[in-house]
Amino acid sequence: MAILVNEKTKIVVQGATGRQGQFHTRRMKAYGTNIVGGVTPGKGGAMLDDIPIFDTVEEAGADAAILFVPARLMRSAAVEAIANGLSPVVCITEHVPIKDAMFIQEYARQAGADVVGPNTPGLISPGKALLGILPPHIFAEGSIGLLSRSGTLTYEIIDEMTKNKLGQSTAIGIGGDPVIGMDFISTLQRFEDDKDTKAMVMIGEIGGNAEELAAEYIKEHITKPVVSYIAGKTAPPGKRMGHAGAVISGNTGTAESKIHALNAVGVPVATMPHEVPQLLRDLL
Amino acid sequence: MKLLEYEAKDIFVEYGIPTSTGIVIDDVANLKAALYKLGLPVVLKAQVLVGGRGKAGGIKIAKTEEEAMHMAEQILSMEIKGLPVKKLLVCTPSVIEKELYVGFVVDRNKKKMTLLASTEGGVDIEQVAEKTPEKIYKVTIDPIIGLQEHEARNTARKLGYTGEALVSLTSIIDTLGRIMQDKDAELIEINPLAITPEGFEALDAKLIIDDNAMFRHPEFAKDMKETQEFTPIEKAAKEAGLAYVELDGDIGIIGCGAGLVMASLDVVNHYGGAPANFLDIGGGATAENMKKALEIITMKSGLKSIFVNIFGGITKCDEVAKGILEFNPPVPVYVRMMGTNEEEAKRILNEAGYDLYGSMQEAAEAAVKGGK
Numbered sequence: 001m002a003i004l005v006n007e008k009t010k011i012v013v014q015g016a017t018g019r020q021g022q023f024h025t026r027r028m029k030a031y032g033t034n035i036v037g038g039v040t041p042g043k044g045g046a047m048l049d050d051i052p053i054f055d056t057v058e059e060a061g062a063d064a065a066i067l068f069v070p071a072r073l074m075r076s077a078a079v080e081a082i083a084n085g086l087s088p089v090v091c092i093t094e095h096v097p098i099k100d101a102m103f104i105q106e107y108a109r110q111a112g113a114d115v116v117g118p119n120t121p122g123l124i125s126p127g128k129a130l131l132g133i134l135p136p137h138i139f140a141e142g143s144i145g146l147l148s149r150s151g152t153l154t155y156e157i158i159d160e161m162t163k164n165k166l167g168q169s170t171a172i173g174i175g176g177d178p179v180i181g182m183d184f185i186s187t188l189q190r191f192e193d194d195k196d197t198k199a200m201v202m203i204g205e206i207g208g209n210a211e212e213l214a215a216e217y218i219k220e221h222i223t224k225p226v227v228s229y230i231a232g233k234t235a236p237p238g239k240r241m242g243h244a245g246a247v248i249s250g251n252t253g254t255a256e257s258k259i260h261a262l263n264a265v266g267v268p269v270a271t272m273p274h275e276v277p278q279l280l281r282d283l284l
Numbered sequence: 285m286k287l288l289e290y291e292a293k294d295i296f297v298e299y300g301i302p303t304s305t306g307i308v309i310d311d312v313a314n315l316k317a318a319l320y321k322l323g324l325p326v327v328l329k330a331q332v333l334v335g336g337r338g339k340a341g342g343i344k345i346a347k348t349e350e351e352a353m354h355m356a357e358q359i360l361s362m363e364i365k366g367l368p369v370k371k372l373l374v375c376t377p378s379v380i381e382k383e384l385y386v387g388f389v390v391d392r393n394k395k396k397m398t399l400l401a402s403t404e405g406g407v408d409i410e411q412v413a414e415k416t417p418e419k420i421y422k423v424t425i426d427p428i429i430g431l432q433e434h435e436a437r438n439t440a441r442k443l444g445y446t447g448e449a450l451v452s453l454t455s456i457i458d459t460l461g462r463i464m465q466d467k468d469a470e471l472i473e474i475n476p477l478a479i480t481p482e483g484f485e486a487l488d489a490k491l492i493i494d495d496n497a498m499f500r501h502p503e504f505a506k507d508m509k510e511t512q513e514f515t516p517i518e519k520a521a522k523e524a525g526l527a528y529v530e531l532d533g534d535i536g537i538i539g540c541g542a543g544l545v546m547a548s549l550d551v552v553n554h555y556g557g558a559p560a561n562f563l564d565i566g567g568g569a570t571a572e573n574m575k576k577a578l579e580i581i582t583m584k585s586g587l588k589s590i591f592v593n594i595f596g597g598i599t600k601c602d603e604v605a606k607g608i609l610e611f612n613p614p615v616p617v618y619v620r621m622m623g624t625n626e627e628e629a630k631r632i633l634n635e636a637g638y639d640l641y642g643s644m645q646e647a648a649e650a651a652v653k654g655g656k
Contacts, residue, residue: 072499097497098390099468102427105395135623150543152567152595156644159595159622176542178392205543208392231546234531234553235562242527242542242564244496245392250410255550272554272645273547 142167533558574607596623
């Protein structure tokens with residue numbers, strides 16, 4: 001078991017014929033992901049290796065979508081996927097305008113679709129499906145669910161986990177933007193409901209109060225062990241640290257506040273990334 | 285992109301919001317002409333992109349021409365929170381009976397914009413939210429249909445207005461919502477919205493445009509390039525397309541991926557070091573990118589060592605190594621690299637006498653020790 005996708009999920013890649021789209025479509029397919037087609041308006045009828053390219057999402061007959069389209073086209077492409085009943089809809093692209101992200105999220109909420117991102121490395125259910133740009137060789141099958149606002153920091157921690165024989169059920173980058181689809185709370189609940197996930201690793205960072213809200217939620221609704229790491233303890237207020245969402249505004253969004261909230265509900269927070277495996281072992 | 289008060293006010297005026305405008309000067313020599321048009325007294329307001337201008341002495345009232353000249357000179361030569369004041373807004377003071385607050389902000393958790401309105405204007409809205417949250421009226425805006433007129437009207441009524449005042453205030457709130465929508469604002473604020481004998485008047489204006497939406501706003505590209513919110517090194521980095529933030533310490537940091545770079549700063553700090561910067565070279569960096577990144581972080585004086593942390597999925601380590609050699613940094617470099625072509629990178633760096641570390645904590649600790 002895994003959350004959101006498995007080896008049977010039929011995937012359509014929107015924006016499969018661009019440079020990034022081609023590279024990652026081939027890599028996802030090589031990993032064993034069930035890619036049923038790509039969509040690039042005007043290129044219907046073409047092939048990418050043995051993958052058919054369509055003009056519309058409707059023709060592909062997919063269950064879920066991953067999007068590599070340029071930021072300015074993200075809103076219309078994501079709405080097309082949602083309107084066709086697909087879920088999850090994984091929006092990889094960075095720099096999507098916040099107004100468009102809000103539009104997508106509201107439309108998805110009304111349709112009951114799960115949106116991952118934007119500005120996310122996507123997700124992987126090791127051994128089953130890769131729906132994103134994560135480097136698959138560092139992952140291993142197992143029973144830890146990982147959710148993160150970051151990309152490379154996730155790889156760093158996954159690498160430590162895999163070396164310590166702590167494999168993953170699903171690892172998901174929820175995105176580094178201020179407005180994203182699946183958040184810590186909704187993703188934690190999916191892992192809670194997944195019988196093959198035994199514990200969760202939640203990687204947060206400065207900005208907003210999603211970690212504080214997740215802490216409250218964990219206290220009330222999550223029975224499985226959760227460990228955490230929070231990046232940005234040394235970040236100054238008012239500066240965006242790479243991710244659009246990683247900014248301390250006034251007193252909101254500091255690492256201290258997040259670490260305090262998590263510790264208060266019994267979630268251990270690693271001081272450094274490489275300490276995560278030990279914290280997991282202590283709880284399992 | 286943050287707009288200066290007068291830039292935001294120009295947009296308010298264009299949309300028909302009653303606004304206290306005036307004349308912008310960047311040189312005291314132009315003050316006389318402004319006074320001739322406006323008369324006395326005048327308010328002199330420093331145009332900078334930070335809050336707390338008033339407290340810092342950046343807003344003054346002058347009753348005579350002599351006073352105005354003296355104050356203008358003073359304000360135009362001052363720095364507020366590190367930012368030099370380059371422009372001054374000169375305007376006629378308003379007779380203020382009461383001050384309100386109206387604004388739209390992003391609610392990250394609801395994933396929607398929220399309209400905030402309060403009878404407690406003229407002070408920081410975060411303070412009002414903390415001390416008297418019951419005095420803030422909130423409306424969550426549907427991202428698909430946008431702010432509706434009746435939501436603006438409900439808000440005006442809840443703030444206690446009736447009759448003509450209710451109609452005027454409704455129109456101001458509704459218009460502000462339209463500007464937010466049209467201009468891709470991630471924050472728009474009138475604080476204070478004053479009540480004067482002539483009616484409502486926006487005395488100050490705050491507007492932040494979403495950087496990611498610039499492709500549909502060519503109107504901002506032209507004349508607002510002189511933005512003041514970045515330091516010279518931050519500007520150079522922006523031009524090179526690198527995410528850079530200047531910090532107070534003396535250990536330079538380069539990494540790939542925002543989260544990993546933030547963690548690198550924290551680990552350096554954990555070992556007692558002080559990071560000089562945040563720099564993310566992104567995925568798939570070339571030797572040229574790495575060279576540019578080193579060039580930018582070494583623009584800051586007083587660097588003692590550099591910590592390079594690469595965990596490459598698509599980044600080729602040998603490219604990064606070549607970039608280091610080409611630049612040949614003036615201070616010791618401590619490198620941690622993992623990923624594609626890692627072995628080749630090790631060979632290149634070892635031959636040139638650089639040390640490679642197996643983990644980020646080892647490299648960070650060495651960078652801190654080496655920088656002492």
